[in-house]
Amino acid sequence: MKSIVMTWGICFGLMAVLCQSGMGADQKFSSGSTDPIVQYIDEQIQKTWDENEVKPSPVADDAEWVRRVHLDVVGHVPAGQVVDEFLRDKNPAKRSQLIETLLADPGYVRNFTTYWTNTLIGRVTPEKTNRPALEKFLRESFAKNRPWNEIAYDLLSAEGRFDENGAVNYLLAQLQLNPNSEEYVVEATAKTARIFLGLQVQCTQCHNHPFNDWKQNQFWEFNSFFRQMRREDYEKYNPATGRMDDDYSELLHRDFDGPVYYETRAGLMLVAYPKYFGTEVDPGSETNRRLELAKSITRDDSNKWLARAMVNRMWGHYFAYGFTRPIDDMGPHNPPSHPELLDRLTDEFVTSGYDLKQLSRWICNSEAYNLTSKFNPKNEIDNPANGEVPLFSHMYVKPLQVEQLFDSLLVATEADTAIRDGGASGNYERRQMQQQNWTEQFLRIFGNDEEEPTLYSGTIPQALLMMNGPLVRTAISGEKGSYLYTVMTNPAYKKDPERIRALYLAALGRGPTSTEIKGLQSMMARYPDRLSAFQDLYWALLNSNEFIVNH
Amino acid sequence: MFQQGMTRRHFMSHAALGSAAVLGATEFLHHLQLNAAEVSKNRKACILVWLGGGAPTIDMWDLKPGSKNGGEFKPISTAGDLQICEHLPSIAKQMDSLSVVRSMSTREADHARGTYFMHTGFVPNPTVVHPTFGSVVSYELGTKRKELEIPAFVSIGGGGMSPGFLGMSHAPFTVDAGGRIQNADMAGVDPNRLGARLSMLETIEDGFIKSNRGGAGQAHKDVYSKAVNLMRSQQMQAFKIDSEKPEVREAYGRGGFGDSLLMARRLVEVGVPFVEVNTLGGWDLHNDVFNTLKTQRLPQLDKGIAALTADLKERGMLNDTVVVCMGEFGRTPRINQNVGRDHWATSWSVLIGGGGLKSGVAIGETDEDGTRIVGDSYLPSDLWSTVAYALKIPLDTVHTSKRGRPMKIAGGGQPIKGLIG
Numbered sequence: 019m020k021s022i023v024m025t026w027g028i029c030f031g032l033m034a035v036l037c038q039s040g041m042g043a044d045q046k047f048s049s050g051s052t053d054p055i056v057q058y059i060d061e062q063i064q065k066t067w068d069e070n071e072v073k074p075s076p077v078a079d080d081a082e083w084v085r086r087v088h089l090d091v092v093g094h095v096p097a098g099q100v101v102d103e104f105l106r107d108k109n110p111a112k113r114s115q116l117i118e119t120l121l122a123d124p125g126y127v128r129n130f131t132t133y134w135t136n137t138l139i140g141r142v143t144p145e146k147t148n149r150p151a152l153e154k155f156l157r158e159s160f161a162k163n164r165p166w167n168e169i170a171y172d173l174l175s176a177e178g179r180f181d182e183n184g185a186v187n188y189l190l191a192q193l194q195l196n197p198n199s200e201e202y203v204v205e206a207t208a209k210t211a212r213i214f215l216g217l218q219v220q221c222t223q224c225h226n227h228p229f230n231d232w233k234q235n236q237f238w239e240f241n242s243f244f245r246q247m248r249r250e251d252y253e254k255y256n257p258a259t260g261r262m263d264d265d266y267s268e269l270l271h272r273d274f275d276g277p278v279y280y281e282t283r284a285g286l287m288l289v290a291y292p293k294y295f296g297t298e299v300d301p302g303s304e305t306n307r308r309l310e311l312a313k314s315i316t317r318d319d320s321n322k323w324l325a326r327a328m329v330n331r332m333w334g335h336y337f338a339y340g341f342t343r344p345i346d347d348m349g350p351h352n353p354p355s356h357p358e359l360l361d362r363l364t365d366e367f368v369t370s371g372y373d374l375k376q377l378s379r380w381i382c383n384s385e386a387y388n389l390t391s392k393f394n395p396k397n398e399i400d401n402p403a404n405g406e407v408p409l410f411s412h413m414y415v416k417p418l419q420v421e422q423l424f425d426s427l428l429v430a431t432e433a434d435t436a437i438r439d440g441g442a443s444g445n446y447e448r449r450q451m452q453q454q455n456w457t458e459q460f461l462r463i464f465g466n467d468e469e470e471p472t473l474y475s476g477t478i479p480q481a482l483l484m485m486n487g488p489l490v491r492t493a494i495s496g497e498k499g500s501y502l503y504t505v506m507t508n509p510a511y512k513k514d515p516e517r518i519r520a521l522y523l524a525a526l527g528r529g530p531t532s533t534e535i536k537g538l539q540s541m542m543a544r545y546p547d548r549l550s551a552f553q554d555l556y557w558a559l560l561n562s563n564e565f566i567v568n569h
Numbered sequence: 570m571f572q573q574g575m576t577r578r579h580f581m582s583h584a585a586l587g588s589a590a591v592l593g594a595t596e597f598l599h600h601l602q603l604n605a606a607e608v609s610k611n612r613k614a615c616i617l618v619w620l621g622g623g624a625p626t627i628d629m630w631d632l633k634p635g636s637k638n639g640g641e642f643k644p645i646s647t648a649g650d651l652q653i654c655e656h657l658p659s660i661a662k663q664m665d666s667l668s669v670v671r672s673m674s675t676r677e678a679d680h681a682r683g684t685y686f687m688h689t690g691f692v693p694n695p696t697v698v699h700p701t702f703g704s705v706v707s708y709e710l711g712t713k714r715k716e717l718e719i720p721a722f723v724s725i726g727g728g729g730m731s732p733g734f735l736g737m738s739h740a741p742f743t744v745d746a747g748g749r750i751q752n753a754d755m756a757g758v759d760p761n762r763l764g765a766r767l768s769m770l771e772t773i774e775d776g777f778i779k780s781n782r783g784g785a786g787q788a789h790k791d792v793y794s795k796a797v798n799l800m801r802s803q804q805m806q807a808f809k810i811d812s813e814k815p816e817v818r819e820a821y822g823r824g825g826f827g828d829s830l831l832m833a834r835r836l837v838e839v840g841v842p843f844v845e846v847n848t849l850g851g852w853d854l855h856n857d858v859f860n861t862l863k864t865q866r867l868p869q870l871d872k873g874i875a876a877l878t879a880d881l882k883e884r885g886m887l888n889d890t891v892v893v894c895m896g897e898f899g900r901t902p903r904i905n906q907n908v909g910r911d912h913w914a915t916s917w918s919v920l921i922g923g924g925g926l927k928s929g930v931a932i933g934e935t936d937e938d939g940t941r942i943v944g945d946s947y948l949p950s951d952l953w954s955t956v957a958y959a960l961k962i963p964l965d966t967v968h969t970s971k972r973g974r975p976m977k978i979a980g981g982g983q984p985i986k987g988l989i990g
Contacts, residue, residue: 220696391782403783415785477737478720481796482752491756537772541765554762558769563789564777 050111073396085527092125094425155184216327238290431493620896622853649929659875667922672933683897690980701730726847748808891924924959950982
């Protein structure tokens with residue numbers, strides 16, 4: 019009986035794929051969403067296709083898309099049975115429904131907590147910074163879908179102990195120098211402008227930038243907002259070692275008023291008062307400058323830099339490229355590729371109350387996000403990897419981030435179901451710590467380049483790690499409870515092609531092609547035992563180019 | 570994979586120097602026919618021996634007898650035209666093959682900043698990560714050595730320096746002093762299965778490549794083929810110093826540092842153009858400097874460097890292999906109350922030799938107390954330019970940072986005149 023169900027499952031899956039790919043090019047795509055803003059995105063993107071005389075690639079088939087949307091929204095590949103169910107689902111609105119499901123999934127919270135922790139303090143935790151507390155702050159914020167401007171307000175204005183108020187860890191992480199140094203808050207200045215406003219100002223610390231409208235005085239005006247803070251580190255006696263250990267750190271208010279002084283390249287000493295674009299703030303000691311800055315950025319900014327930077331960043335998250343390159347360099351010297359669309363999305367994002375899920379929803383339901391990653395003869399010029407301006411006429415291939423790779427290996431192999439589902443059973447932090455340990459170990463191999471967030475960048479040690487390292491080795495061991503074990507022992511899988519398909523679904527989110535099945539089966543027939551044959555097949559799937567990228 | 574830092578100008582300068590362009594057709598054919606041994610003879614390389622913590626070079630290469638800063642050690646004569654520390658007697662015998670630059674003045678006296686400056690030739694800058702010089706050599710020379718199946722930049726002992734904007738494919742390939750490489754074998758799985766695994770992998774990968782989604786699929790396949798070549802390569806034997814005769818190992822000194830230098834020689838022999846050895850640390854001698862040097866650091870350094878120099882010479886490799894020995898800075902001429910020396914970047918020395926550079930000489934000088942340089946002083950950019958010159962990497966090479974800024978090789982320094990004479 020079971021085998022009949024299975025066979026029908028495969029048939030439905032195939033039908034669903036055929037329906038998708040059979041959709042005519044002139045038939046208007048719909049994910050099922052009827053949101054006018056999604057339609058606006060589609061119109062604007064279509065406009066640049068027409069202007070550049072490119073034809074978009076077809077809509078991605080369900081298998082390609084279901085894997086992509088999982089990686090982007092919840093940070094890992096879908097489990098085999100999830101793929102299977104999605105392929106079978108005949109509801110025409112199933113894509114928009116899946117987007118809703120994923121936005122409500124705990125994986126969404128985890129994925130964006132990881133993304134923002136890495137963005138705010140880097141993958142390697144700076145000294146005397148409480149990463150778990152920052153993660154907790156972000157996790158709670160994303161779980162409640164707090165408005166982005168409120169989250170940003172907290173991060174910029176926070177004070178207190180690094181364990182009690184996790185938000186202070188963003189600024190604490192930037193305060194690594196001697197508090198008496200003139201450079202003490204330089205890092206906080208540059209990072210805040212870059213991350214929250216999408217403006218690169220670090221070069222203007224020392225000189226007016228040749229291609230940037232932001233001048234040296236603006237750097238120091240912005241810098242002066244951060245002068246009323248300092249970190250305080252506490253130690254405690256450790257009776258076991260007889261030494262003083264780090265206990266906790268605090269972000270405190272420090273008295274400061276008046277101007278800051280800076281030197282031009284010509285050696286001229288100048289002064290700067292706190293000023294955020296047009297908004298000047300009383301430089302007296304009564305003013306809480308950081309609070310004023312937080313208000314200006316998150317509530318009163320007519321330029322909407324905070325919203326604009328977030329829209330660009332999220333667009334970049336989903337498409338690999340934003341409207342500017344890099345996504346966090348949006349100054350007037352670097353005009354966006356789709357200015358009207360960026361403006362409109364910025365306005366709508368503000369109107370929505372800085373609703374992060376809504377922003378993701380608009381992007382994921384758009385036609386561009388639903389296209390295949392395959393080029394076609396009419397859009398070969400749309401290749402940002404060659405330096406071209408992105409037209410979003412097909413999806414761009416993204417290498418997996420280290421964390422996505424880790425989580426995907428866990429999902430694809432069920433190597434540790436308990437850890438993966440930690441959120442439900444309350445050991446979320448244990449899981450985060452394991453991931454963190456693993457990530458730090460991997461950073462040596464994967465690099466930690468802030469300019470280009472860490473990816474599978476294709477080095478020999480990375481390949482060796484995937485080929486022979488402990489994680490893949492465990493994944494293919496076939497131990498009881500692992501996915502491979504299930505596939506090998508569950509009577510639902512009657513024949514080898516079904517087992518091969520199950521491994522394909524888990525690793526690549528698609529079934530094998532008939533050519534693949536044929537080739538693989540003849541190779542597998544030469545094995546003395548079936549377990550080794552399937553182990554090696556799974557090894558090959560997890561080591562493949564198709565697994566290591568999000569397309 | 571495409572090369573990230575290649576500029577058009579850079580490409581043109583390389584094309585112009587390509588052998589076919591300068592040699593006639595017959596000569597070119599003849600050039601191709603040279604046997605492998607002949608080719609390997611002219612392969613340039615650099616071994617950087619890193620003295621982490623900052624070595625007290627005033628007690629090693631530039632002694633100040635008679636000064637209050639002079640310390641406990643006496644200078645001795647050497648086979649070269651200069652004197653060095655009495656506790657480096659074996660190196661003294663090799664000094665006709667080595668030189669000392671006594672006029673390094675390098676500004677950065679903080680460990681992290683000094684380490685960065687001395688490795689890259691650039692002062693740290695928050696807007697860009699510069700490549701450590703080993704990555705530069707990997708990029709310039711390693712990519713041209715098609716016969717090389719193992720990485721072009723090996724770091725024995727590690728140390729965490731970055732390839733910066735040249736990208737992770739030029740990152741140091743790190744091994745420990747035992748030559749162990751993480752994940753380079755199949756950990757208990759029958760190695761015969763590798764072939765079968767790779768056939769299945771090819772089936773899957775080729776399908777993805779043919780699906781026309783850009784270059785990532787092919788790039789991945791290329792890296793895997795390099796990784797497999799490495800796993801199967803005979804050149805991996807270079808990491809296995811066990812095969813050396815006991816007397817050779819004895820000569821280098823038993824222990825991590827001697828083993829590392831021996832491995833470095835073996836790696837250069839198979840064609841690796843840059844090896845960094847970072848297995849003799851503990852030079853941050855704020856306390857008890859003389860005792861520690863005399864009984865621990867200097868005997869190891871002496872034995873190892875002397876053996877390496879002699880061995881390279883004997884094998885006819887010294888003329889093509891630059892040896893540089895230094896840390897992130899020198900140490901204060903003034904001796905502190907703990908009989909130690911503190912950080913000092915104003916006037917200090919570097920040992921350098923081989924690669925056809927002028928040998929047996931001291932370049933530059935410090936005043937009688939060692940606190941000031943008399944005459945010209947040199948920066949790390951000058952030192953690395955000297956190395957680039959010896960490795961025949963054009964000094965007008967320009968790389969491009971990820972933000973499109975042009976970056977002169979080795980920080981745009983000038984080769985040290987007294988060494989290239």
